[in-house]
Amino acid sequence: MIDRIRVLIVDDHPLVADSLRRLLTSGTDCEVVGVARTGADALRLAREMKPSVILMDYHLPDESGAATTAKIHADNPQQVVVFLSSDDRDESLFAAVEAGAAGYLSKGADPATILPAIRRAAAGEMLVRGADLARLIATRRGAAVAAAEQARHRAAFSDREMEIMRMLADGEDTPQMAAGLFIEAGTVRWHIKNILTKLGVHSRIAAVAEAARQGVI
Numbered sequence: 001m002i003d004r005i006r007v008l009i010v011d012d013h014p015l016v017a018d019s020l021r022r023l024l025t026s027g028t029d030c031e032v033v034g035v036a037r038t039g040a041d042a043l044r045l046a047r048e049m050k051p052s053v054i055l056m057d058y059h060l061p062d063e064s065g066a067a068t069t070a071k072i073h074a075d076n077p078q079q080v081v082v083f084l085s086s087d088d089r090d091e092s093l094f095a096a097v098e099a100g101a102a103g104y105l106s107k108g109a110d111p112a113t114i115l116p117a118i119r120r121a122a123a124g125e126m127l128v129r130g131a132d133l134a135r136l137i138a139t140r141r142g143a144a145v146a147a148a149e150q151a152r153h154r155a156a157f158s159d160r161e162m163e164i165m166r167m168l169a170d171g172e173d174t175p176q177m178a179a180g181l182f183i184e185a186g187t188v189r190w191h192i193k194n195i196l197t198k199l200g201v202h203s204r205i206a207a208v209a210e211a212a213r214q215g216v217i
Helices: 014-025 039-049 065-075 090-099 111-122 130-155 159-169 174-181 185-199 204-213
Strands: 005-010 030-036 053-056 080-085 103-106
Touching: 005 014, 005 039, 005 111, 014 030, 014 111, 030 039, 039 053, 039 065, 053 065, 053 111, 065 080, 065 090, 080 090, 080 111, 090 103, 103 111, 159 174, 159 185, 159 204, 174 185, 185 204
Parallel strands: 005 030, 005 053, 053 080, 080 103
Antiparallel strands: none
16 A cells, blocks of 8 residues: 655645645645644644645744744754745745755746655655756855955945945046035045055046945945
């Protein structure tokens, strides 16, 4: 006799949850052991019902599905979680994968693909393609490197220089900057000279362009 796949549905929309229940029980090898509408309920039912697979929405009333998944895996690292969500943003997919999800399915996908995906996940297969995961990791790494580079560039400038660069970007002239900062015009010009030197440019407009390129402003 084939072991039945015990599925916990986590979705706060009753119509969606009911449709999923009917879809999953249409197969002879699946059994819906519970429906949770919040992250807290999902954590409790995961402990009590010990489902084979948890079918998780990303957006829940009390927290994200990723946060709930992280808590579930803190209890049971081997627990299989598959996301079924209308949120197709890369950051949501990456958060789900980081939390330990085995897959991330779209609610807009053909319903006929959901049951086979549940079976694959229950068998220990990963539903996220390696190429997609590699792309996500590369994107996240690139963003982290860019943020670190911006922080490094900004660290080269004093708070006053940052203020003046923002004023330059707003099109203010020397008298306006002096009045706005309550300093002498000569002091403004001295700061601007230092800014040009640090940016390696020779004009105010070039300074604004280079500062923007480096992510300083």
